[in-house]
Amino acid sequence: MQSFIRGMQKIAVLLTVIFSITSTPTISFASVTTCATANYSVIYINGIWTTDAKSAALELQRAIGTTYNGQAVKVSIAYNKTHGKTSDLAEVFQQKLSEYPGVAAELLIKGLTSGIGFGLPDPLIDFIHSYNMGKIRDADSVGYSDEDLRDIVGFIRGSITENQKILLVPHSQGNLYANSAYAALTSGSDAIPAGSIKIVGIASPAAYVGGDGDYVSSTNDLVINGLRASSLSVLPANLAVSITTDDLSGHGMTEVYLNPTREGRAEIIKRIKNALSSLLEPGGQGGQGPITVTLTWGAQPDVDLHVFEPDGTHVYYQNKQGTVGMLDLDVTDSHGPEHYFTSCGLLQPGAYKIGVNYFYGNSAEVATITITTPLGSVTRNVLLNTVLGTTGNSSPIMVSTIVVTRNVNGSYDFQVI
């Protein structure tokens, strides 16, 4: 009997292998059925731990709602850059599991990355506080490069082109990222209107809020209090949010600041709505749709955007109206922008190929292309060394392809390659 079972087991393993080879990959695309446009773009920026970002951003979306003063609100996550400062998490987790064998693994990992729950020994709590404060100090010492900020800056520039008002809501170390993005966007010859972007910072370890924005920091936030006590220049606490056993550190975005049973949530939403009320329309003329593409560049005169639609229609400055979308902005001065968008009703499945041509200039230039779908945004930079003029119209430098498919539910899926 045992021989029979072992033989059947071998057959079963073989069948499983065959199944694995013949089945298709399990990754699937997110789908949308709505063709929503947005008047406000709220961008949540997470703190040192990426894990907490989704629950916090979803809770923020639920708290704000999808409209404000009759205008549509879109909420996005801009994932922070950690520069590898959190790469030791698995090792630290393993070490502490060994040191504290009676502590549940779930409670420990949650304590390290989301919130210090009830039941952790005091020495371990002290360690977690020091560990997290150290991470924030490390991030503060590194700063952010243009490359670090590329996608969030591109996303915001694209949104501004489409006349959206911008609100950044960063948590913890995300405030440093937000301040850097704000500075990059509101300085230089291509600065966006300062009245169209604001920050409301939460649990900020920074010394200021960019653009003289607002903030909420709890008097019971042990992480921020610890940083302040260590002589780091930190904004003073301005709200008493009472302690919760969901997070004894008093620092978590979901567990503390947006906790519906605590004082922080209502105050944060009030300040967010005040900020939304104060935002000014930037005056962008670009249309919104399921696919939008924004091209900007530096000081040189002219770079052109080229889009090849699924049926082969070539949309560019000499043919602005495509089958599905149109080139609705064609600025030929320094910085641009040029802008393409697809309409909801005419969207077609297939590949949308995006390219650029360096039409006129005197030196090397960098083109920045931001592609936005209902799922988010991708920004790419392309170095342009050679001016091609009309010669480059038929063969622009290809930057990206957007693959649109229609699923069995009738909604569209988007993948940016």
Add this chain to the structure above:
Amino acid sequence: MINDGSKILLMTSFIILSACSGSGGTASNPSPSAESATVAGVDADHDGVRDDVNRYIAATYPNSAKSRSALMQYAKSVQTSFVNVSTARHAATLEPQLLRAGACVTATMGSATAITEIDARMANSPARVKARSNYEGYLEGKVFTIPSGDLATLCDVNPASLLN
């Protein structure tokens, strides 16, 4: 998509493998060490969710099929992020699915706090913490939009079709 032939092969494999026995647990009742021995863990019913997480969801929300369905959708996406993503492109494709699942949870349960609990249970071993860190590394610096819409849009299983 899984075709009918592949489904038959898979079910046959499951039935036969379930006949295994040995020390430290059985295929139908694996020991805790077996369940955390690998990143993928044990998923005896092949529903895409680890059995230990499945048990947690069932035990914590016994009276709400809607909550269980939403959390299973989220856990399944997280599992994929741990075991089936090895490039930035894969991560960029999966992340909207994760956000959609998270939006389903929030819309169904009225809060996102359950997501934190699922996240903690999914990453309950050093290898799984490492897998999650690898996935999250692909997301850094990128921007994703949280989907909005009705429950039928956000959830794989329309909550309206569930009894409670």
